[in-house]
Amino acid sequence: MYTLYGKKGSGSATTQTALEIIGAPYRMVETASWEPNDAFSELLKINPLGQIPTLVLPGGSVLSESAAILIHLGLMHPDSGLLSGDPPARAQAVRGMVFIAANCYAAISVIDFPERWCADADNDDAAKDRIRAGTRARLHKHWEMFADIFPARPYLCGEQLGALDIHAAVVSKWSGARKHLEEHRPGFHSALMRIEAHPKVAAVFAQHWPKS
Structure with a gap:
């Protein structure tokens, strides 16, 4: 059995959705x-960064x-279809996931915790606001690039x-990306909504982002 450390409304939704798709x-x-x-100290023992998601595999190793x-x-x-059996398509999926991790997820961390990235900014709200504004603009530009590189057909890696x-x-x-994409890349925004409507995705997202 897998053990998933996570939190509602967090990035652990990716792993939870994948686990539901594979049926594990x-x-x-x-x-x-x-x-x-109390569980956070347990998480720190296996992942000193305290990140979520953290996944403990059935054999006990940690990802x-x-x-x-x-x-x-x-x-x-x-x-499961999580990765294509076609090598070129699989390579593009890996490229896309690393693009998001390096260029989008990383920027969100700066927006959420700007004081970690600027010395003496803990009590400088103006500095933190400037960091957030610049990083958010760059994040939105990265999403525009992603949308241009990975058009949906109807999904991002094909059928x-x-x-x-x-x-x-x-x-x-997060960080206003959906609103920005709806205005600047409406086709890609529609693709994201189509992904959310997939039954496997919708079931998990309803737990993480319940609609009032």
């Missing part, structure tokens, strides 16, 4: 660095980083929902 049994442990509980987890699950469960779709649908929820 898993145990969910709710914790996060911004709302530490972190959403893209790495998705790639691993796709390789271990080739019939079937895959790991890249899940990753893009989750990470684009």
